[in-house]
Amino acid sequence: MVFFGSILFSLTLAAAAAASPVTLHRDPFFPPVPVTAEGLLCRLPIPAVREILCPRQGSSSPTVKTSIGTATGVADGSSAVRYAVRYGQASRWQPSSVVTQWQFPAGNVNASQLPLACPQDNIDASAMSEDCLSMILYVPTSVKAGSNVPTILWIHGGSFTSGSATGPGLDGSSLATATNSIVAVVQYRLGALGLMAPSGETNLAIKDIITSLNFLQQVLPSFGGSTSKITLAGQSSGANMIRGMLAIPSASSLFQSAILQSDPMDYGFLSPGTQQTLQTYFNGLLPCSATDTACLNNITLSDLLSFQDNLSGSADSLDESTGLGEPLRLVRDGSLITTPLDSTAQFPSVSKPILLTNVKNEAGTSIFGGIPFDLDAGNYQNAVEGTFGQPATNAILNNTNYALPAAAAAANSSEATSTDERPLLEKLGTDQIWRCPTWTFARNWVGNGGKAYVGLYVVGASYPGNTDITSFCGESGVVCHQDDIEIVFGTAPSPSSQQAALISEMQARYKAFLQTGNPNVAGHATWTLATTSDVHALTLGGSGEVAAGGCDPSFFGKVVPYDYQVFGI
Template sequence: MVFVALALSLLLATSTVLGSPIARLHDPFPPTPKTPKGLLCNLPIPMVQKLLCPRQIANSDPAVITPLGTAHGVDDTANAVRFAVRYGTAARWEPSSVVTSWQLPNGNTNASSLPLACPQDGIDEDAMSEDCLSLLLYVPTSISPGSDVPTMMWIHGGSFTQGSATFPGLDGSNFAAATGSIVAVIQYRLGALGLMAPNGNMNLAVQDVMTAMNFLQTVLPSFGGSPSKITIAGQSSGATMIRALLATPSASSLFQSAILQSDPMDYGFLSAATQQTLQTYFNGLLPCSTTDVSCLNNISIDDLLGFTDNLSNTALTLDQSVGLGEPLRVVRDGSLITTPLDDTAPFPAVSKPIMVSNVKNEAGLSIYSDNAFPDSVAPTLYDEVVEGTFGDPDTSFVLANPNYAIPPSAQNNANTDARPTLEKLGTDQIWRCPGWTFARNWIGGGGNAYVGLYVVGASYPGNDAVSFCTESGIVCHQDDIEIVFGTVPSPTSQQATLTAEMQARYKAFMNTGNPNVAGHANWQLATASDVHALTLGGSGEVAAGGCDPSFFGDVVQYDYQKFDI
């Protein structure tokens, strides 16, 4: 729905990014890193670690014998042990492979050291490295080899260009202890290094995640985990990655179930033709031929990040199907990822149980940001934004839908602010409605799906840059992360109650494929006609509104339908 986004840019003097504000709805404020303090955290100086790196203080040195060697960990809390490990190796722009021995990340010798992030904008140079295929394993002290417990493997978000296993809220010790399960928080190659190989290798980042799962298959029994009980979970582009894995036949045996939080499914996967267009442009930025491996390997990280930014900022002018939220993303290449998992092709037979969730105000970060609409939006401008996003004839359908129409009584009211309606429209278009469509398709393919909507959250670090996201009752993109992990600082009673509920539901789902537990409301399975979306943090089911199957995906098409990708 960004096919007329260029025209809209002329309307918005406040916009600094090409395209419509609705099309821009995805990770506008990537999470603020839990900053590794450069190399200081790796220095064996107790006072430095105590002041700057509290997560890295080793209270003891738990050791576990694995088929790959001895794993050394640290007591992350009184109830869980953390193990940092390098799970894979990869030459630049080549597929990754599983390590053959247990290694601490980045050549560390101290088990309390955290892995460096994959190269990305926004963090210090000494906090990142291309040698970044690492994960953090959180193991409850209550389990032992032979326990056969499930594992949640978490895939972080960040629009495929940012994020790491050490970002805020992702300490898995509380979740592990509460659920009696193992938690693995992984990293994978980002940006051009993971998705734009000059030699034509596609989906390297997806293959990295599969490498991590293969690594876990080997080592989990040593920690008391079952290789056959891996649930993959992730938020935002991490959930997009999970959808890609669900569309990858060769990954199917590596996990049993999936949890997708806030996946912007409206975008779809990139087509191979679009990927080639982007690849040709990116290769033209490089100071080397695509066959000069030595030269390609010597391009600095700073230059590569600059080339990635150039491509991201130009992508929409090269091919409008990329959108603006995830212009670099996974590709339906026909070999690894073989199906779009959407309405553009027959849906395959499926069997894995899935959970699909959204937050109430997914679009709030974008709509209310300084780059879009920091001030009130008049009804006339709202109409122009809808026109610039959807074009004809869809604009008339959207404005006629009572869920997205400004009431006649408010049209000429000087105090009317259309941003709440615009935020609702963006949330439904990009996240909620395509997620519900996906769930209905999944049921039609033979699988089980549970759908939910968070109406209680915890403001994610960095979200306070948009005051709307700090208001009572608002749950913005990312505000579900700390609820699930149990890492909300000083939680309210509502937050603590929802955390306990969601961890109990996740525990049940990881063990049985069903998130229903005693003491909590019955969570009905989605059906082909009614997804039965449960209110998470509230009561009852969520009304379909514009996500009724007769509107989005039918009268008004999703991006993946519009561009047939």
């Protein structure tokens, strides 16, 4: 029986039997998105030019005295003030530490400038810096010292290899104002720089998040924030990062609750053995020994990203448990991350309230971006078998949620009568990688002392990059991966009445959750707590609860195991 790390791997099998070639996105979850004009202007490496171009029309520069110095922000007519700040410092491949004085992000000369992104592919060298441990604080103008308001620490996604605090839709002004909270959007080291230190030290990226939380503990009171009311929130690999935080006992006191959006929980954390395999391969690419610090520090970012791409492209052949979506990710090292937080080991006792959401079509970007042609019934079956093997394939094809329509099954691979089965493959991928393992996680969480609210977005705002996949993600009623981001942040451009209503609802629910750990508010449907037998997933943007379908606990995780069960990670 052969299993692969992700349903995405099966796309190459489908392509082999198809008339047209498949070109997968290098990062299947996050196709490249355009950098905004403002972002490019503010990232020009000429301080004098940046100082002229970056300030917004009619902006002012309010200041706040903190325990580590005076913070200067930007008030540009919105109802929140923006403060860009460097929260941590770290030498290459070393653990980060909290800064000792308030300072602008690296390279910035005034409060109007935005942080440079951490090193990653597909952006200009002038737009990134290795000195990137920065965050942007959005503070409502009504909040002053002593207000004791909550804080959201937002962790961006990007499959651990891309993204930044200045990504599309991540302006926290609307969210901060609507929730009467401080919104902090944080950056952390990506890819090999955050997850593949030659010394073998693991999880530097999540240690950066811990550093950022320790920074907030120092400065929040000066802005009117409560250090005991911090909620972690994030999407995709950002949510994966939060799951890692929930598995770190030593970090538990740094936050009170968590919101995980679209976490691909099927993958699990990497095992120490898999991490060592990847580490050995990566170190073999380097022109230095693991102990030659001077040489390691002199490797150019361009070369490092090239080595990183080599590793990412080779990871699945080195160890199938890596999969294709997030081959570089957090590792359950046993010292920092002490539990897999899944069904492969005893689930720990927990107490924090959590909010878990998915979108209706999580796999849409991957499937329709990866297969730009109709997929017939025969290739659908090939894709399923190539991913799951037997006997799971038979169980899937006989499950009413994933079974081929009778006509397509009868026609099998006949080109004359074939239909496009990509929507069915998308539904299976969404359930396998995202929705069903999230529901399993919710049941485990509440079964061991915690509280969990589960939801599914059926309304979204098409995220930059998804709009290019017009064959699916651009269709009415489709909500692809990332399409929840601009709903939560309230940054959807020209929102429809349906989108505006959901933005208002979700921001009201977040406001309640930040304060009480309960997202229920007057005027909206009751969001019922998950139980060990029924997660009571609320339809977000629709009405009623979501049918379990294949996410019934008797199917995925039982008849069809998750990847983390297959590989024992």
